[in-house]
Amino acid sequence: MPARVSLFVTCLVDQLFPKVGIAMVEVLERLGYRVDFPEAQTCCGQPAFNSGYWAEARAVAGHFLDTFRACDYVVAPSGSCIAMVTRHYHDLFAGDPARQAEAARLADRVWEFSRFLLEVARVEDVGARFDGVVTYHDSCHALRELGIKEGPRRLLQQVRGLELREMEIAEECCGFGGTFSVKFPEVSGGMARTKIDSILRTGAQTVVSIDSSCLMQLEGTLRRAGAPVRTLHLAEVLARR
Amino acid sequence: MSAIFDEKIRKVAAEPALQRKVYAATGRLMDHRRQAVTEAALPDYQELRARAHELKKHTLEHLDHYLEQFAASVERNGGQVIFCETGDEVADFLTGLSERRGARLLVKSKSMTSEEIDLNERLERRQLEAVETDLGEFIVQMTGERPYHIVAPAMHLSRHDVADLFTAKLGVPREEVIEAQTMIARRVLREKFLQADIGISGANFLVADSGAVVLVENEGNARLTTSAPPVHVAVAGIEKLIPRAQDLAVFLKLLGRSATGQALTSYTSILSGPRREGELDGPEEFYVVLLDGGRSKLLADAEKRQSLYCIRCGACLNHCPVYRKIGGHSFPWVYSGPIGAILTPQFQGPLHEPGLPFASSLCGACAEVCPVKIDIPKILLELRAEVKEAETRAGANRLERLAFQMWAWAMTHPAVYELGGVLAAAALAGQEEYVRELPGLVNAGPAKAWASQRDVPAPAAQSFRDWWRQRRGGRA
Numbered sequence: 266m267p268a269r270v271s272l273f274v275t276c277l278v279d280q281l282f283p284k285v286g287i288a289m290v291e292v293l294e295r296l297g298y299r300v301d302f303p304e305a306q307t308c309c310g311q312p313a314f315n316s317g318y319w320a321e322a323r324a325v326a327g328h329f330l331d332t333f334r335a336c337d338y339v340v341a342p343s344g345s346c347i348a349m350v351t352r353h354y355h356d357l358f359a360g361d362p363a364r365q366a367e368a369a370r371l372a373d374r375v376w377e378f379s380r381f382l383l384e385v386a387r388v389e390d391v392g393a394r395f396d397g398v399v400t401y402h403d404s405c406h407a408l409r410e411l412g413i414k415e416g417p418r419r420l421l422q423q424v425r426g427l428e429l430r431e432m433e434i435a436e437e438c439c440g441f442g443g444t445f446s447v448k449f450p451e452v453s454g455g456m457a458r459t460k461i462d463s464i465l466r467t468g469a470q471t472v473v474s475i476d477s478s479c480l481m482q483l484e485g486t487l488r489r490a491g492a493p494v495r496t497l498h499l500a501e502v503l504a505r506r
Numbered sequence: 507m508s509a510i511f512d513e514k515i516r517k518v519a520a521e522p523a524l525q526r527k528v529y530a531a532t533g534r535l536m537d538h539r540r541q542a543v544t545e546a547a548l549p550d551y552q553e554l555r556a557r558a559h560e561l562k563k564h565t566l567e568h569l570d571h572y573l574e575q576f577a578a579s580v581e582r583n584g585g586q587v588i589f590c591e592t593g594d595e596v597a598d599f600l601t602g603l604s605e606r607r608g609a610r611l612l613v614k615s616k617s618m619t620s621e622e623i624d625l626n627e628r629l630e631r632r633q634l635e636a637v638e639t640d641l642g643e644f645i646v647q648m649t650g651e652r653p654y655h656i657v658a659p660a661m662h663l664s665r666h667d668v669a670d671l672f673t674a675k676l677g678v679p680r681e682e683v684i685e686a687q688t689m690i691a692r693r694v695l696r697e698k699f700l701q702a703d704i705g706i707s708g709a710n711f712l713v714a715d716s717g718a719v720v721l722v723e724n725e726g727n728a729r730l731t732t733s734a735p736p737v738h739v740a741v742a743g744i745e746k747l748i749p750r751a752q753d754l755a756v757f758l759k760l761l762g763r764s765a766t767g768q769a770l771t772s773y774t775s776i777l778s779g780p781r782r783e784g785e786l787d788g789p790e791e792f793y794v795v796l797l798d799g800g801r802s803k804l805l806a807d808a809e810k811r812q813s814l815y816c817i818r819c820g821a822c823l824n825h826c827p828v829y830r831k832i833g834g835h836s837f838p839w840v841y842s843g844p845i846g847a848i849l850t851p852q853f854q855g856p857l858h859e860p861g862l863p864f865a866s867s868l869c870g871a872c873a874e875v876c877p878v879k880i881d882i883p884k885i886l887l888e889l890r891a892e893v894k895e896a897e898t899r900a901g902a903n904r905l906e907r908l909a910f911q912m913w914a915w916a917m918t919h920p921a922v923y924e925l926g927g928v929l930a931a932a933a934l935a936g937q938e939e940y941v942r943e944l945p946g947l948v949n950a951g952p953a954k955a956w957a958s959q960r961d962v963p964a965p966a967a968q969s970f971r972d973w974w975r976q977r978r979g980g981r982a
Contacts, residue, residue, distance in 0.1 A: 274971075283973055302974045317890035319891050322914075324914045325918060356884070440827065443868075445867045445868070446956060449515065449864075451515065454959030459529070484940065484961075485940060485959075488940050
């Protein structure tokens with residue numbers, strides 16, 4: 266019997282980009298997984314944690330731990346939210362060994378989507394087809410907190426019809442940074458414009474990443490600049506046939 | 507954040523030429539570093555970083571021991587160590603020394619510690635002339651500015667700016683060629699070196715077992731500062747100690763490469779005491795002024811203590827996308843960039859500039875390149891929590907706290923969370939995927955700030971969970 270996979274779609278995808286969650290369901294089912302969606306899920310707590318409101322973040326993180334306690338595999342379309350759970354819950358729950366232990370137990374079972382495909386499902390070619398030139402944006406938390414660099418590129422390289430073209434500053438931050446984007450809008454916007462200059466120089470029509478938050482920042486900036494490039498989450502590319 | 511910080515940031519945002527200059531200059535330093543730490547150029551780079559981190563950790567955990575050992579070593583070499591709590595005490599010592607020596611003119615080589623205590627201004631108030639001899643520092647001393655960057659103090663000025671400055675301040679004919687400008691500075695500074703009564707340097711490292719002051723530089727001015735005048739005073743923070751001379755092998759391999767991509771800088775001076783009998787050069791008197799200046803307060807925090815491991819290479823500035831946009835002078839204290847963002851609140855208190863730890867996208871590029879592996883993002887997160895605690899105590903920012911309390915309530919009550927989503931979707935119903943201009947009702951606060959820079963994603967007409975329920979219902 267195929268394994269059961271529980272989706273954590275993230276609050277951002279649930280409310281703003283449901284198509285990313287739908288694409289993830291499509292790919293995982295194609296690979297034979299039974300997919301479920303624990304409906305009590307909301308957010309991982311990162312917005313409050315990064316804003317200095319740790320008591321509020323703890324409440325939301327506790328809700329996350331309770332929601333996914335019984336799951337074998339939790340898969341999310343975000344490196345940032347996964348890093349929050351695997352890297353930061355420990356610090357957030359300092360002084361609460363019971364929650365720290367729960368977080369540690371869950372940390373081995375939560376997976377960023379591309380890493381789940383490569384390391385659990387052990388597939389590189391998911392049978393996708395996407396005609397066009399794409400460039401890949403390394404999201405900072407996936408890259409530097411989870412060490413995800415080559416994996417998403419390997420998955421993209423297996424997609425029929427797809428040409429992957431690297432930009433010069435793939436590893437440079439898009440400027441999103443959660444509440445940073447609205448606390449320091451000029452700085453955040455400036456960082457995004459620097460990034461899209463590099464994206465445009467590749468000649469790609471599509472920017473792909475594994476975090477919808479970066480893509481929201483990039484797409485908003487691309488549209489504001491009147492640039493013809495659009496963004497897609499890796500799951501959306503892999504769902505195409 | 508404070509209005510001043512906000513204003514400084516907006517000012518730089520309105521200067522694209524300056525932004526381009528800083529972006530390009532830091533980009534060159536990034537390239538140089540990258541080439542200097544490749545697997546081929548420095549195979550044990552990661553091991554060196556880990557070793558450097560451990561050495562700093564060990565030293566700071568046993569700082570009392572190493573301070574005593576260092577003081578004893580310096581005295582054995584014929585020098586003297588002066589412990590100072592504050593900048594005032596440093597100035598008092600230098601004033602007393604100047605009186606005893608009948609000194610008027612002091613030459614200085616680069617020292618961030620002296621910037622930290624505004625040493626030049628303090629000396630001027632006591633009728634002593636202190637002249638910066640590092641080229642970049644020489645320039646910003648004339649413009650009356652703080653160093654723009656730990657390693658490149660005049661990064662924000664072009665050769666045209668320097669031409670104007672030299673003509674105005676030094677009365678020399680206008681000279682646009684950098685090499686010629688350097689010769690002008692050299693001519694002026696040579697005179698100062700020859701006339702100076704006291705030379706003040708910083709210290710990159712203080713070696714406990716041998717009592718040595720180690721200086722790393724490219725211009726030779728630090729070597730002149732410490733050898734031409736009859737008295738040498740090194741001013742440094744207590745965290746500059748390292749246990750043994752052999753540990754230099756670790757730090758020197760990392761410092762030049764991380765700062766400028768150099769395997770070694772042009773000059774590395776290891777100075778241990780005044781001139782001895784039979785020696786041809788070196789000062790008659792040798793002092794090391796060790797400044798606490800709030801450092802022992804930082805040492806009390808086992809986690810954030812690592813902020814003091816910093817060896818001032820400037821790599822975190824060069825790699826910081828925020829520094830590269832807002833530049834060095836937007837920061838509220840002498841230390842800029844990521845290291846400044848973690849040092850300033852700890853030295854000056856969390857509310858000195860409450861916005862500072864938040865002026866980061868937490869991208870982590872700083873920690874990735876830090877040669878002593880300071881976990882800057884982690885410390886920023888802790889400092890953010892400290893700012894919020896301090897604000898709550900001070901009764902500040904109540905609306906934001908309330909907003910996060912309501913948010914947490916919604917996020918722990920899925921039905922409320924879902925209702926919030928439905929309402930947000932209704933507010934932008936019928937819009938395109940992305941919205942250029944927000945309707946008046948929602949064009950406020952964070953949404954307005956977002957829309958000032960980029961188009962706004964409209965909430966989906968159907969959330970994922972709604973789709974999921976429908977699909978499950980359809981299948982059932």
